[in-house]
Amino acid sequence: MNKINAVITGVAGYVPNYIMTNQEIAEIVDTTDEWILSRVGIKERRVLKKEEGVGVSYLATKAMQELIRKTNLDPMDVEAVIFATTTPDYVFPNSAALTAEKTGMKNALCFDISAACSGFIYALEIASGFISCGKYKKVVVLSGDVLTSITNYKDRNTCPLFGDGCGAVLLEATHDDLGIIDSILKADGAGFKYLHQKAGGSVHPASLETVERNEHTLWQEGKVVFKYAVSKMSDACTEIMEKNKLSKDDIQWVVPHQANLRIIDAVAHRMGIDPKKMMVNIEKYGNTSAGTIPLCLWDWESKLKKGDKLILTAFGAGFTWGAVYLKWGYDPK
Numbered sequence: 381m382n383k384i385n386a387v388i389t390g391v392a393g394y395v396p397n398y399i400m401t402n403q404e405i406a407e408i409v410d411t412t413d414e415w416i417l418s419r420v421g422i423k424e425r426r427v428l429k430k431e432e433g434v435g436v437s438y439l440a441t442k443a444m445q446e447l448i449r450k451t452n453l454d455p456m457d458v459e460a461v462i463f464a465t466t467t468p469d470y471v472f473p474n475s476a477a478l479t480a481e482k483t484g485m486k487n488a489l490c491f492d493i494s495a496a497c498s499g500f501i502y503a504l505e506i507a508s509g510f511i512s513c514g515k516y517k518k519v520v521v522l523s524g525d526v527l528t529s530i531t532n533y534k535d536r537n538t539c540p541l542f543g544d545g546c547g548a549v550l551l552e553a554t555h556d557d558l559g560i561i562d563s564i565l566k567a568d569g570a571g572f573k574y575l576h577q578k579a580g581g582s583v584h585p586a587s588l589e590t591v592e593r594n595e596h597t598l599w600q601e602g603k604v605v606f607k608y609a610v611s612k613m614s615d616a617c618t619e620i621m622e623k624n625k626l627s628k629d630d631i632q633w634v635v636p637h638q639a640n641l642r643i644i645d646a647v648a649h650r651m652g653i654d655p656k657k658m659m660v661n662i663e664k665y666g667n668t669s670a671g672t673i674p675l676c677l678w679d680w681e682s683k684l685k686k687g688d689k690l691i692l693t694a695f696g697a698g699f700t701w702g703a704v705y706l707k708w709g710y711d712p713k
Contacts, residue, residue, distance in 0.1 A: 386504075386511035386519070386551045387559030387709035390451035393678035394442035395426040395545040395665060402540065409536040416540045417663075421641025425543025425666030427528050435469035435529075437478040439546035440522045444483045447520070447548045450713070455484035458550075459516045462506055463492045464499025464523040464670040466697075467530060479522060488520070496575075497637050497696025499523055499670030500547070501565065501704045504692075507551050508560040517553045522546060524671030530577055532597035541639070542598070543666035547674020554709070558687065563704045564620050571608065571699030575600040609643050609695040614650035616703035617693050624705055628653050630689055633680075637694035638662035638672035647693070669696065686711045 401424045402413035416422055428439065440463065448455060463476035476490035495502040500523040507519040524546025533539045551559070579595035580586055590596060613636060621631070634657055636644050641662055648655045659676045668675060673692050677684075684690075688708040695701040 382555040384512050384514055385554050385556070385559035385561070386508040387554045387556070388549050388706070389552045389709050390447050390453070390550040391547065391674060391677045391681055392443045392447035392450055393545065393547040393675045394439050394446065395543075395675070396428040396439070398427045398429050399424050400427045400543070405540045408533050409539060411536050411540060419642070420541060421662050422540060422666045423663045426545055428526050428544045435475070436465050436467050436524060436526045436546060437469050437475045437482070439524055439526070439544065440475065440479040440548065441482045443524070443546045443548040444479060444520070444522065447550060448483065451550055453550060456487050458485045458488045458518050458520050460507070460510055460519045461485055461488045461490045462503045462519065462521050463490070464495060464503040464521070465492060465525050466494055466496050466499070466669055467525045467527065468492055476522065485520070495670070495696060495700045496698055497639065497667070497669045497672070498565070498694040498698070498700035498702060499696070500673045501563065501692050501694050501702050502700065504560060504704055505563045505565055508563070511551060511553050519551045521549050521551065523674050525669040527598070527667065527669050530596065530598050532594055532599070534594070537602055538598060538600060541667045543668050545665055545668040545671040545675050547671055547678055549674055549677070558707045558709045560704060560706045562620055562624055563702060564616050564623075565702035566616070567698050567700045569698065571697070574604045575697040575699070606640065606643060608699060609639060610646040610650065612699070612701040613637070613693045613695050613703070614647045616701060617647070617651050617691050620691060620703045620705050626689065626705070631657065631691055632688040633657055633659055633684070633690045635659045635673050635676050635690055635692045637696070638665070638676065639667045639695070682712045684708045684712065
């Protein structure tokens with residue numbers, strides 16, 4: 381029997397309508413449009429306004445509805461839904477189940493995973509395993525966050541970075557030499573002290589004191605995270621290229637997590653990859669955590685051709701990081 385691969389056969393995305401510009405950020409904290417743009421490469425980000433009373437499954441539902449339309453997918457044919465998010469609607473039930481219910485995926489097993497900004501590539505690995513074992517033929521990966529819900533808008537070092545958005549991809553079984561070929565995924569829990577949200581879990585449950593101390597927001601040691609992100613992402617990409625005997629000329633696109641334009645540039649430099657091969661849309665959306673890579677694929681879909689060799693790479697809290705090597709599954713529609 382030929383090997384079964386999991387190939388992406390459709391991609392969609394959704395971002396909220398509200399655009400928060402750098403000028404608006406500058407009215408909240410001591411910063412400027414020039415400082416933000418020069419430091420991280422972000423001009424604006426999308427924000428899901430709190431008064432809308434919805435969470436990340438709202439974004440996922442919108443993205444999934446577009447995916448169903450684009451691929452003519454019968455939702456009842458989807459056998460598994462994996463949602464990579466750090467900001468689920470609720471502690472439980474999982475946001476995958478909520479999205480499946482809203483979009484008619486009634487036959488699917490549903491669960492969330494938490495791997496922070498590496499969530500999409502972790503979820504692809506799981507989905508690929510489901511399909512390659514021969515038991516599942518259609519799996520949906522949802523990946524995104526409402527990071528503004530855990531952003532501290534008194535912290536000038538972090539609040540310009542984050543936005544909200546969600547991507548959705550359909551993976552199907554194929555015997556062709558396409559789809560997810562290989563992955564390298566790693567983690568190091570020692571990174572906790574440099575990037576975390578202190579309260580809200582079982583160690584520090586929500587209380588009046590934790591809210592007053594603003595401990596339900598994201599905190600990071602920026603310089604340390606920057607250093608680790610550059611080294612771990614570039615090393616993972618180099619390792620997967622060597623493992624699969626790929627030269628830099630063999631790769632059509634590198635799709636990096638969109639955390640900071642300087643990180644992306646540094647990864648390209650360390651890999652020796654032409655910066656023009658790096659997919660970038662951080663200027664429009666900022667860092668949407670697990671959503672950045674699928675939103676990049678969504679934005680750049682028209683540039684992708686069947687058989688293109690891509691490396692996806694990410695780094696996030698945990699620390700988690702890694703790279704996925706895949707061959708694109710279809711030509712532009």
